[in-house]
Amino acid sequence: MSIAVSLRSSAWFAGREEIAFQNRAALRSMGINPDDFAGKPVIGIANSWSELNNCNGNLREIAEAVRRGVLLEGGLPLEFSTISLGEEFMKPSAMLYRNLMAMDVEETLRANPVDGVVLLCNCDKTTPAQLMAAASADLPAIQFNGGPRSTGQWRGTAIGSGTDLWKYSDELRAGRLSMAEWLEIEASYGCGTGACNTMGTASTMTSLSEAMGMMLPGTASIPATDSRRLQAATATGRRIVQLVREDLRPSRILTPAAFDNAIRTLLALGGSTNAVVHLVALAGRRGIRLPLSRFDELARTTPFLVNLMPSGRHLMDAFDAAGGVPAVMAEIRNLLDLDALTVNGRTVGDNIHRSRSFNRDVIAASEKPLSAGGSLAVLTGNLAPSGAVIKVAAASPDLMERTGRAIVFHNYEDMLARINSPDLPVTADSVLVLQNAGPKGVPGFPEWGSIPIPTKLLQSGVTDVIRISDSRMSGTAFGTVVLHVAPEAAAGGPLALVQDGDLIELNVPGRRLELLVDDAELESRRSQWQPPASRHLRGYPRLYIDHVLQADEGCDFDFLRPSTTEALEFIQPIVGRS
Ligand code: FES
Numbered sequence: 367m368s369i370a371v372s373l374r375s376s377a378w379f380a381g382r383e384e385i386a387f388q389n390r391a392a393l394r395s396m397g398i399n400p401d402d403f404a405g406k407p408v409i410g411i412a413n414s415w416s417e418l419n420n421c422n423g424n425l426r427e428i429a430e431a432v433r434r435g436v437l438l439e440g441g442l443p444l445e446f447s448t449i450s451l452g453e454e455f456m457k458p459s460a461m462l463y464r465n466l467m468a469m470d471v472e473e474t475l476r477a478n479p480v481d482g483v484v485l486l487c488n489c490d491k492t493t494p495a496q497l498m499a500a501a502s503a504d505l506p507a508i509q510f511n512g513g514p515r516s517t518g519q520w521r522g523t524a525i526g527s528g529t530d531l532w533k534y535s536d537e538l539r540a541g542r543l544s545m546a547e548w549l550e551i552e553a554s555y556g557c558g559t560g561a562c563n564t565m566g567t568a569s570t571m572t573s574l575s576e577a578m579g580m581m582l583p584g585t586a587s588i589p590a591t592d593s594r595r596l597q598a599a600t601a602t603g604r605r606i607v608q609l610v611r612e613d614l615r616p617s618r619i620l621t622p623a624a625f626d627n628a629i630r631t632l633l634a635l636g637g638s639t640n641a642v643v644h645l646v647a648l649a650g651r652r653g654i655r656l657p658l659s660r661f662d663e664l665a666r667t668t669p670f671l672v673n674l675m676p677s678g679r680h681l682m683d684a685f686d687a688a689g690g691v692p693a694v695m696a697e698i699r700n701l702l703d704l705d706a707l708t709v710n711g712r713t714v715g716d717n718i719h720r721s722r723s724f725n726r727d728v729i730a731a732s733e734k735p736l737s738a739g740g741s742l743a744v745l746t747g748n749l750a751p752s753g754a755v756i757k758v759a760a761a762s763p764d765l766m767e768r769t770g771r772a773i774v775f776h777n778y779e780d781m782l783a784r785i786n787s788p789d790l791p792v793t794a795d796s797v798l799v800l801q802n803a804g805p806k807g808v809p810g811f812p813e814w815g816s817i818p819i820p821t822k823l824l825q826s827g828v829t830d831v832i833r834i835s836d837s838r839m840s841g842t843a844f845g846t847v848v849l850h851v852a853p854e855a856a857a858g859g860p861l862a863l864v865q866d867g868d869l870i871e872l873n874v875p876g877r878r879l880e881l882l883v884d885d886a887e888l889e890s891r892r893s894q895w896q897p898p899a900s901r902h903l904r905g906y907p908r909l910y911i912d913h914v915l916q917a918d919e920g921c922d923f924d925f926l927r928p929s930t931t932e933a934l935e936f937i938q939p940i941v942g943r944s
Pocket of ligand 1: 421452453454488489490527560561562566568
């Protein structure tokens with residue numbers, strides 16, 4: 367049989383005859399005649415559908431639409447399931463398993479006769495995990511998401527995923543919402559399949575995948591149940607076959623220019639702080655260093671344009687109708703590298719040439735932004751020597767420059783036990799500090815950083831207070847929340863040394879986060895500090911603790927990030943007898 371030698375899969379189907387026999391017979395056993403696909407690209411469809419992940423529930427139907435496209439273009443589609451990371455069910459955090467999913471996808475690609483892959487994602491961590499795998503495998507790849515879910519309504523008011531949960535939860539605790547009303551909101555909250563309908567982490571990451579060229583333009587924001595999504599899935603299936611024939615690989619797309627474009631888009635979106643961690647990790651897979659300072663540098667000159675919850679008021683359906691990612695990129699075109707290549711084979715400049723915002727209340731003009739710059743800021747100081755992140759767009763302007771006394775929670779359980787106690791000596795000027803909630807500390811870097819406002823403050827009308835932790839925050843959350851403090855407390859970072867009553871200075875305009883305790887006292891505290899004991903002595907959590915990098919380095923595993931140019935090579939398996 368004639369199969370093009372340039373295809374990777376030919377090593378399986380047209381190599382040594384006894385091996386090729388076995389592999390062709392395996393296709394026959396699935397009812398596929400290998401002669402029908404001789405010389406044609408084998409396209410993997412990496413499907414993260416799972417009933418343990420409600421947000422990815424439409425990916426089976428989408429996989430069928432991708433399959434149609436692959437067949438129409440003359441490829442052989444072979445779908446495979448991967449682990450799935452559902453933000454709602456997975457505890458302590460889906461983030462604990464992002465690197466595991468990246469390994470799952472990368473190793474499945476390595477071990478199998480795949481020439482190119484369509485990566486089906488949706489919920490938060492599934493997107494960066496697949497991109498990290500694709501960056502390492504460097505096989506032709508296109509990502510495609512399940513899309514944002516429909517908007518639920520409660521008594522005529524649209525419900526934003528996550529954002530309204532946090533808002534109404536505060537109302538319930540403050541006594542302004544009844545339990546019956548709370549349960550009514552729950553009934554309208556999860557309105558069908560798809561990702562959160564706010565500009566949370568899921569929509570941020572899929573938007574950035576599109577912005578950096580790994581999705582077809584205009585596809586990230588199409589609603590989950592819109593039939594345009596299935597048509598776009600078929601177009602993606604067609605395109606991946608062409609991509610294999612053109613040998614267009616992620617290494618030509620995921621360049622420093624693409625990452626700058628993604629950061630600019632993140633800032634214009636007012637997107638999730640989690641994207642900072644994921645972009646750093648993804649860049650690291652291609653040997654590209656993305657220091658936090660780069661985010662801050664670009665933030666100072668990138669306008670914040672997108673009026674979506676949690677930073678604004680609209681939801682993803684309005685964003686899509688207003689033009690989606692291409693419209694945002696068109697607004698900041700002067701700040702982008704328009705020559706960056708994308709998976710449709712054209713440049714960013716070509717793709718956004720005719721794009722514009724159709725609703726200025728949703729996607730503002732760059733001349734009339736929601737704010738001129740800085741939807742995110744990176745802070746450093748003696749409390750965060752390696753950096754910390756704050757989402758300025760979702761914080762309170764009057765808390766941007768404050769000095770307050772610390773109330774310290776030593777871990778999440780401690781915080782839960784005391785946060786609503788009437789005895790907690792908290793005032794509106796306090797600074798709430800959560801320790802040991804970082805990557806190694808839990809482990810898994812959960813979204814515990816948006817510490818709930820203490821009930822007694824809520825009851826007195828306080829709606830925000832400064833919160834600082836080595837943890838993350840849901841992309842749907844809001845408030846004056848300093849996150850990703852690095853090094854984390856469990857790794858011996860200065861956050862571990864903070865005590866009740868210490869003065870902490872937050873200065874966002876000056877990009878400073880300082881613990882106002884003298885060096886001698888801090889040295890004395892350090893000499894007494896003991897790392898928290900972990901109960902994880904074996905298994906994946908142990909591997910995670912031993913190998914995860916700190917937040918400013920993207921929380922990838924040290925052994926997954928190439929340390930040399932040679933280590934970028936994707937080593938092919940020996941295709942012999944199994
Ligand atoms: Fe899955 Fe928000 S919880 S996308």
